[in-house]
Amino acid sequence: MENSVLSPVAVQTINLTRHFGDKVAVDQLNLAVAEGEFFGFLGPNGAGKSTTINMLVGLLRPTAGTALIHGVDIWEQPLQAKQQIGVLPEGLNLYERLTAREFIRFAGTMYGLPADLVEERTTELLQLMDLEDDADKLIVDYSTGMRKKTALGAAIIHSPRILFLDEPFEGIDAISGRAIRSVLRQLRTRGTTIFFSSHILEVVERLCTRVAVINDGRLVAEGSMTELREKAHAGADATLEDLFIRAVGASVEETGGLSWLQES
Numbered sequence: 001m002e003n004s005v006l007s008p009v010a011v012q013t014i015n016l017t018r019h020f021g022d023k024v025a026v027d028q029l030n031l032a033v034a035e036g037e038f039f040g041f042l043g044p045n046g047a048g049k050s051t052t053i054n055m056l057v058g059l060l061r062p063t064a065g066t067a068l069i070h071g072v073d074i075w076e077q078p079l080q081a082k083q084q085i086g087v088l089p090e091g092l093n094l095y096e097r098l099t100a101r102e103f104i105r106f107a108g109t110m111y112g113l114p115a116d117l118v119e120e121r122t123t124e125l126l127q128l129m130d131l132e133d134d135a136d137k138l139i140v141d142y143s144t145g146m147r148k149k150t151a152l153g154a155a156i157i158h159s160p161r162i163l164f165l166d167e168p169f170e171g172i173d174a175i176s177g178r179a180i181r182s183v184l185r186q187l188r189t190r191g192t193t194i195f196f197s198s199h200i201l202e203v204v205e206r207l208c209t210r211v212a213v214i215n216d217g218r219l220v221a222e223g224s225m226t227e228l229r230e231k232a233h234a235g236a237d238a239t240l241e242d243l244f245i246r247a248v249g250a251s252v253e254e255t256g257g258l259s260w261l262q263e264s
């Protein structure tokens with residue numbers, strides 16, 4: 001890892017593995033993300049991205065292996081690890097009968113922030129997410145983009161050191177996408193470590209300092225864009241998509257489709 005000497009490791013998996021019956025969804029995965037990195041976690045549908053993230057944030061118990069948050073095993077010391085993270089899960093689990101303002105406020109209170117700070121940050125987050133006009137409407141009436149922005153507000157109100165996002169740009173409109181990208185850039189500037197999964201390569205390419213590609217539960221490529229180019233013996237104009245196809249190439253040919261690459 002290029003900057004491991006300078007920055008401590010924020011997120012680490014050691015032989016992290018998850019079985020579902022006979023299916024090996026994640027297979028002895030070893031990842032290390034340095035503090036302050038904007039880390040893109042890529043792979044086709046069913047590759048094991050959500051399963052990995054869910055094990056890292058304490059939502060899904062690993063079959064084997066370890067998930068560390070700043071060196072703390074999230075399954076051994078869940079409270080200590082969870083205080084340091086924010087999560088935007090794939091299947092948003094929002095309280096439909098609350099408004100965005102109430103939901104974000106609720107999250108702040110749950111994290112134990114004092115009431116005046118909760119109010120201050122809720123107002124600020126609603127502005128930042130461009131949700132002010134709808135802040136007092138019920139979430140049940142929100143679009144996917146508005147829901148993701150609400151969930152993101154709730155995930156960062158306690159200013160976590162690490163933010164996990166599972167497909168944050170999936171199924172949302174361009175305006176919401178822009179708001180989310182802008183928030184992520186601001187967090188990164190403040191030194192937040194960002195770990196996010198996506199199958200939309202263009203977004204990953206624009207935002208990430210480093211990427212890992214998984215396929216069939218196994219790591220198939222990892223590094224900065226420059227490193228991936230070098231490893232693939234590709235020219236300086238090779239896009240992430242070119243490198244990605246090389247990385248998962250063999251198995252994509254086996255399964256006969258690149259359809260998910262065109263979905264974005």
Ligand SMILES: Nc1ncnc2c1ncn2[C@@H]1O[C@H](COP(=O)(O)OP(=O)(O)O)[C@@H](O)[C@H]1O
Pocket residue numbers: 020023024025043044045046047048049050051052
């Ligand atoms: N709760 C579950 N029960 C059984 N199989 C699952 C479950 N969750 C995920 N899987 C399987 O594990 C594999 C990885 O899934 P997932 O982590 O959701 O992939 P991704 O997020 O990369 O699309 C897939 O084959 C999926 O069908």
Ligand SMILES: [Mg+2]
Pocket residue numbers: 049050051090166167
């Ligand atoms: Mg997923």
